Amino acid sequence: MKFSxxxxxxxxxxxxxxxxxxxxxxxPILTGLKMSLSEEGLTLTGSDADISIEAMIANDDPDAxxxxxxxxxxxxxxxxxxEIVKKLPEQLMTIAVSDxxxxxxxxxxxxxxxxxxxxxxxxxxxxxxAEEKLTIPADILxxxxxxxxxxxxxxxxxPILTGVHLTVHDTELLAVATDSHRLSQRKLTIENPxxxxxxxxxxxxxxxxxxxxxxxxxxSVTLRITENQVLFTAGVIKFYSRLLEGSYPDTERLIPxxxxxxxxxxxGTLLASVERASLLSHASQNNVVRLVFEPENQQAxxxxxxxxxxxxxxxxxxxxxxxxxxxxxxxxDYMKDALRSFGQxxxxxxxxxxxxxxxxxxxxxxxxxxxxITPVRTF
Amino acid sequence: MKFSxxxxxxxxxxxxxxxxxxxxxxxPILTGLKMSLSEEGLTLTGSDADISIEAMIANDDPDAxxxxxxxxxxxxxxxxxxEIVKKLPEQLMTIAVSDxxxxxxxxxxxxxxxxxxxxxxxxxxxxxxAEEKLTIPADILxxxxxxxxxxxxxxxxxPILTGVHLTVHDTELLAVATDSHRLSQRKLTIENPxxxxxxxxxxxxxxxxxxxxxxxxxxSVTLRITENQVLFTAGVIKFYSRLLEGSYPDTERLIPxxxxxxxxxxxGTLLASVERASLLSHASQNNVVRLVFEPENQQAxxxxxxxxxxxxxxxxxxxxxxxxxxxxxxxxDYMKDALRSFGQxxxxxxxxxxxxxxxxxxxxxxxxxxxxITPVRTF
Numbered sequence: 140m141k142f143s144x145x146x147x148x149x150x151x152x153x154x155x156x157x158x159x160x161x162x163x164x165x166x167p168i169l170t171g172l173k174m175s176l177s178e179e180g181l182t183l184t185g186s187d188a189d190i191s192i193e194a195m196i197a198n199d200d201p202d203a204x205x206x207x208x209x210x211x212x213x214x215x216x217x218x219x220x221x222e223i224v225k226k227l228p229e230q231l232m233t234i235a236v237s238d239x240x241x242x243x244x245x246x247x248x249x250x251x252x253x254x255x256x257x258x259x260x261x262x263x264x265x266x267x268x269a270e271e272k273l274t275i276p277a278d279i280l281x282x283x284x285x286x287x288x289x290x291x292x293x294x295x296x297x298p299i300l301t302g303v304h305l306t307v308h309d310t311e312l313l314a315v316a317t318d319s320h321r322l323s324q325r326k327l328t329i330e331n332p333x334x335x336x337x338x339x340x341x342x343x344x345x346x347x348x349x350x351x352x353x354x355x356x357x358x359s360v361t362l363r364i365t366e367n368q369v370l371f372t373a374g375v376i377k378f379y380s381r382l383l384e385g386s387y388p389d390t391e392r393l394i395p396x397x398x399x400x401x402x403x404x405x406x407g408t409l410l411a412s413v414e415r416a417s418l419l420s421h422a423s424q425n426n427v428v429r430l431v432f433e434p435e436n437q438q439a440x441x442x443x444x445x446x447x448x449x450x451x452x453x454x455x456x457x458x459x460x461x462x463x464x465x466x467x468x469x470x471x472d473y474m475k476d477a478l479r480s481f482g483q484x485x486x487x488x489x490x491x492x493x494x495x496x497x498x499x500x501x502x503x504x505x506x507x508x509x510x511x512i513t514p515v516r517t518f
Numbered sequence: 519m520k521f522s523x524x525x526x527x528x529x530x531x532x533x534x535x536x537x538x539x540x541x542x543x544x545x546p547i548l549t550g551l552k553m554s555l556s557e558e559g560l561t562l563t564g565s566d567a568d569i570s571i572e573a574m575i576a577n578d579d580p581d582a583x584x585x586x587x588x589x590x591x592x593x594x595x596x597x598x599x600x601e602i603v604k605k606l607p608e609q610l611m612t613i614a615v616s617d618x619x620x621x622x623x624x625x626x627x628x629x630x631x632x633x634x635x636x637x638x639x640x641x642x643x644x645x646x647x648a649e650e651k652l653t654i655p656a657d658i659l660x661x662x663x664x665x666x667x668x669x670x671x672x673x674x675x676x677p678i679l680t681g682v683h684l685t686v687h688d689t690e691l692l693a694v695a696t697d698s699h700r701l702s703q704r705k706l707t708i709e710n711p712x713x714x715x716x717x718x719x720x721x722x723x724x725x726x727x728x729x730x731x732x733x734x735x736x737x738s739v740t741l742r743i744t745e746n747q748v749l750f751t752a753g754v755i756k757f758y759s760r761l762l763e764g765s766y767p768d769t770e771r772l773i774p775x776x777x778x779x780x781x782x783x784x785x786g787t788l789l790a791s792v793e794r795a796s797l798l799s800h801a802s803q804n805n806v807v808r809l810v811f812e813p814e815n816q817q818a819x820x821x822x823x824x825x826x827x828x829x830x831x832x833x834x835x836x837x838x839x840x841x842x843x844x845x846x847x848x849x850x851d852y853m854k855d856a857l858r859s860f861g862q863x864x865x866x867x868x869x870x871x872x873x874x875x876x877x878x879x880x881x882x883x884x885x886x887x888x889x890x891i892t893p894v895r896t897f
Contacts, residue, residue, distance in 0.1 A: 216827065219797070219801060219827055222797050223794070223797055226790070226793055226794045226797065227794070228790060228791075228794075241828075242828075248832050248833040248834075248835070249791070249794055249830070249832040250830065250832065251794075251798075251828060251829070251830045252828045252829050252830070253827055253828030254826070254827060254828050411605070411607060412607075412628070414605055415602070415605045415606070415607075415628055415630075418598070418601050418602055418605065419630075422598060447633070448595065448598055448632055448633060449620075449621075449630065449631045449632035449633050450630070450631050451628070451629065451630045451631070452629050453627050453628040453629065454627040455627075456627070
């Protein structure tokens with residue numbers, strides 16, 4: 140294998156693919172970057188067994204200045220190779236593989252020799268033969284991911300909860316995540332010309348990484364699903380993730396349909412108040428803030444205290460407050476995550492009792508996005 | 519104590535003073551911020567026993583909107599108090615101390631109660647009665663610090679080497695630091711109207727912190743020294759540091775006065791080459807790069823290798839190369855620190871043999887700044 144390429148163009152794709160490459164791996168070759176060069180172009184591959192990312196720099200890419208001298212493939216230590224490429228002196232670099240997988244990287248007066256590995260030893264990527272695919276607008280998919288992954292569990296004790304439950308039926312896509320203390324559910328109407336039906340659980344970590352490669356210039360992302368793999372195609376990047384096995388709990392019944400206390404806030408204003416209160420709850424062992432609603436007096440107050448440091452109280456600014464008096468305590472970090480996921484907008488909160496989960500929905504389009512938080516019993 | 523103040527103005531000074539406050543301290547009250555309010559203004563004090571910083575926000579500071587209701591003093595948990603102040607909702611905040619050192623911080627609808635400590639228990643700052651002082655241009659002092667602290671030792675086994683040796687005699691100020699592997703020496707001509715004579719060792723860490731509070735808007739910094747303390751005054755900020763006790767080794771004789779191989783480089787170009795070579799040396803156990811100078815062929819080459827990963831070689835671009843052939847190895851990190859301290863300029867390197875320390879000086883004004891690096895024996 141031998142080729143020359145523009146370094147900036149190469150680094151852009153390298154950065155995308157490196158997201159999948161861990162610095163330590165139980166399968167040592169997975170700390171490597173696979174490069175394979177065909178007449179069509181240069182394909183970079185990285186994988187950590189859960190996620191694999193493959194991206195091609197096409198032969199005719201005008202920014203790449205790709206000059207192909209000899210096709211072939213090699214695996215190089217990813218992190219180290221990346222550091223070298225980023226520090227080379229000239230815009231153009233040449234990579235040449237000789238016998239025994241010795242690889243020479245030259246640029247200007249600088250010449251690196253590094254030990255590569257046989258590309259034939261690199262694991263094959265899953266074959267996804269599914270022809271039918273879903274197409275989702277890129278910005279919407281990115282939003283769905285950011286709104287649901289916040290509620291994913293990071294505890295391996297119930298692995299199924301570390302994923303986002305994705306179902307597709309007719310033209311409805313439903314994404315749900317819960318760590319059993321809070322839940323986030325997002326609905327979406329999509330085009331589904333092939334009447335695809337999906338019911339899968341995608342690891343939250345995979346979606347977080349996927350969101351990072353969905354750049355603003357992308358219009359849409361396509362989605363193909365097989366029994367145990369999902370393939371997202373975003374521009375020239377193919378993003379593979381394994382699926383989680385098992386059945387996701389029934390979450391529909393968790394979301395209350397009635398309420399006795401209702402309050403509307405501007406999300407940013409409430410977020411700032413919760414952030415202040417959490418300064419004290421974080422200093423305390425149980426990390427709890429307390430909200431007291433008094434609809435009769437049109438008063439809403441947030442409290443928190445740390446026996447060691449002190450306490451805080453703040454009258455909350457709300458848009459409207461109706462229903463019964465309520466005194467409820469909860470983990471402010473769940474509330475902060477939830478509020479941030481709405482952006483700057485008005486939100487409605489609905490409560491039934493101090494011990495029952497409460498919901499947050501956007502004041503507009505409330506049917507498509509709901510966050511649920513379980514309170515903490517403090518008495 | 520009770521006062522109101524503009525939060526942005528307060529935070530600016532708080533940030534300066536917090537540099538001296540550790541989040542953990544063997545003397546618990548030192549994790550606190552001392553505030554004392556007199557009719558002249560509000561004085562903030564922070565200290566970690568080695569460094570103390572005191573800054574005043576004057577009564578008539580137009581940005582402060584300081585309204586003094588009752589003078590007094592209090593010590594508050596610094597980090598926690600700082601987080602609160604930064605998150606308060608309005609521009610103005612009010613701080614009021616009641617019985618038992620309970621302190622109420624209010625801003626808009628938000629009210630924090632935190633437990634303070636008796637300001638009388640806070641250690642007194644050293645009294646520096648010295649009337650005579652030296653005045654040094656702020657930018658020059660900052661440069662002297664950045665050029666010397668790089669060579670300070672971070673090993674407590676020889677505490678004296680963790681400081682910068684500062685001597686003042688007539689109109690010459692000399693600053694030297696060495697960790698016994700490398701040395702940095704900077705000379706300066708100063709005004710010395712009182713004929714002060716100093717020979718002190720200032721902890722490198724103190725100088726690093728001092729440099730951070732020397733902002734671009736400052737014209738000069740004054741320097742007062744007593745037996746075991748130094749006081750730098752930078753605008754409204756008083757910066758105290760203890761001095762290191764003991765006598766500094768005689769470094770003058772370490773700097774070679776003759777050389778047999780001489781080479782001139784543009785510092786940035788050489789730095790980039792050394793950074794590339796160090797990618798491999800860092801991956802190797804002994805972290806060494808090798809320079810080979812061949813004046814006869816007008817050739818200079820840098821090499822490094824890691825048995826595991828590979829090797830690098832690069833022809834260096836130099837301005838001039840004269841003298842004898844030389845093959846020398848050294849720690850590239852020392853070289854990188856030294857080169858960065860010169861900025862973008864031409865530098866001269868002078869060598870005598872592969873086992874003797876070599877020097878780097880700026881091509882212009884070479885008498886006032888020298889860096890010395892001890893090579894590594896590799897055979």
